[in-house]
Amino acid sequence: MGIECLVLGAGQEVGKSCVVVTINGKRIMFDCGMHMGYLDHRRYPEFSLIPNSQDFSDSISCIIITHFHLDHVGALPYFTEVCGYSGPIFMTYPTKALAPLMLEDYRKVMVDRRGEEEQFSSEHIVRCLKKVTAVDLKQTVQVDKDIQICAYYAGHVLGAAMFYVKVGNSAVVYTGDYNMTPDRHLGAAQIDRLQLDLVITESTYATTYRDSKYVREREFLKVVHKCVAGGGKVLIPTFALGRAQELCMLLHDYWERMNLQVPIYFSAGLTIQANMYYKILINWTSQKVKDTHATRNAFDFKNVISFDRSLINAPGPCVLFATPGMISGGFSLEVFRHWAPYEENLVTLPGYCVAGTIGHKLMSAKIPTQIQLDEDVQIDVRCQIHQLSFSPHTDAKGIMDLVKFLSPKHVILVHGEKPKMATLKEKIESELGIQCRYPANNETVCIPSTHHVKAGASDAFLQSCLCPNFKFFKTDFERGSDLDDDFPQGDECCSTVQPGEEGR
Numbered sequence: 001m002g003i004e005c006l007v008l009g010a011g012q013e014v015g016k017s018c019v020v021v022t023i024n025g026k027r028i029m030f031d032c033g034m035h036m037g038y039l040d041h042r043r044y045p046e047f048s049l050i051p052n053s054q055d056f057s058d059s060i061s062c063i064i065i066t067h068f069h070l071d072h073v074g075a076l077p078y079f080t081e082v083c084g085y086s087g088p089i090f091m092t093y094p095t096k097a098l099a100p101l102m103l104e105d106y107r108k109v110m111v112d113r114r115g116e117e118e119q120f121s122s123e124h125i126v127r128c129l130k131k132v133t134a135v136d137l138k139q140t141v142q143v144d145k146d147i148q149i150c151a152y153y154a155g156h157v158l159g160a161a162m163f164y165v166k167v168g169n170s171a172v173v174y175t176g177d178y179n180m181t182p183d184r185h186l187g188a189a190q191i192d193r194l195q196l197d198l199v200i201t202e203s204t205y206a207t208t209y210r211d212s213k214y215v216r217e218r219e220f221l222k223v224v225h226k227c228v229a230g231g232g233k234v235l236i237p238t239f240a241l242g243r244a245q246e247l248c249m250l251l252h253d254y255w256e257r258m259n260l261q262v263p264i265y266f267s268a269g270l271t272i273q274a275n276m277y278y279k280i281l282i283n284w285t286s287q288k289v290k291d292t293h294a295t296r297n298a299f300d301f302k303n304v305i306s307f308d309r310s311l312i313n314a315p316g317p318c319v320l321f322a323t324p325g326m327i328s329g330g331f332s333l334e335v336f337r338h339w340a341p342y343e344e345n346l347v348t349l350p351g352y353c354v355a356g357t358i359g360h361k362l363m364s365a366k367i368p369t370q371i372q373l374d375e376d377v378q379i380d381v382r383c384q385i386h387q388l389s390f391s392p393h394t395d396a397k398g399i400m401d402l403v404k405f406l407s408p409k410h411v412i413l414v415h416g417e418k419p420k421m422a423t424l425k426e427k428i429e430s431e432l433g434i435q436c437r438y439p440a441n442n443e444t445v446c447i448p449s450t451h452h453v454k455a456g457a458s459d460a461f462l463q464s465c466l467c468p469n470f471k472f473f474k475t476d477f478e479r480g481s482d483l484d485d486d487f488p489q490g491d492e493c494c495s496t497v498q499p500g501e502e503g504r
């Protein structure tokens, strides 16, 4: 029996992560994400491709969610409450605490503000999360008599985990999103050396090699300082959790050092609430944050004030963190419309923006430019654009380091762009000698799994394995020779080979 991987999402793209792995009849779904670039049926993974899709609870042994980002958890309430899956679901404690915030925020934006058809309700989110079993890092969980799982720290965002799954003799690691270098608020991914048949890894930055963090931080602070010194407003669109805290810690320290009085705002209640969670879940943050925790909580941003809509057109410089990160709608878009036409203002973009978002359009735009928002609204963009190279994802070196460290028999790349994945596949195969695939969405790949066969062995045989002077060779071995009587019969046996005799 091999390992069958059905990639339902994040195959040669970033969005709606969902990989269904079948080993010995056990079926594990890794992540159940939503695609933020689509509003039609492509938003969700094609669940009907799962075998026995009329009864998902019977077909799927368990679901594992790696972290709270919507492209990893966004389809879960739909899958449990609308599609009817009622089996076990696992995620870490912080993910269980934070995922409902993200889901509810998304639902509100889509349904309450944009009038989209409701895919799942608040009630669905609550009921869905009740079915979740929270796990700790490095806690081995026996899902049923055959399946064992264990979570490892992934960096990336608060509570993110890589998951090790063992079914019989076959073992797989699904990384989810991870970061191999520590940042200010989170540590680097950490995993044990494991015996693995397969590693399924993200590959967002499959061909990117980053400069030192110090250079990137200095560059960011320089453009922000220059903008506010010139009286401009800085819009930092971010996800509510993650980059917001990372950049806020950076700015906060800089503001104190430079004694700057320009206000720093956080846009919505969500982010303030998120900071509270960081304070509670301090054990999941970086070593530095934990070490200084006794004297000062790094998430107490005393210079940071809550933003009010009436401040959008207020005079004077300021810095504003606003969601969502890729300016795909919501408050960051509302503010962008007001601030983008002025040259003195600055908009920072995340390192990665999904196609179809304003962030993505701005990445390749030459300023000044015009952006068509919808049929009636066009935005004149004259502000400065700064692309951040801060990312909670590992770069290509980190992916190579992890794959080399784990040395699995096979690698599957997901959560990346096709041409870059092709380059990384070549590199993994040529430099590490490990077979690598990067299937498209809705494609299944089969990986041969390890076969362990029980065999009797004599002391002499075991001795031969330990002693370098023993080697195998073909012989017409007959029972009753000078070897032990209980040595298994066969046409292969072992003998002492003196140096220089190997050619026998």
Ligand SMILES: [Zn+2]
Binding pocket: 067, 069, 072, 156, 177
């Ligand atoms: Zn993520």
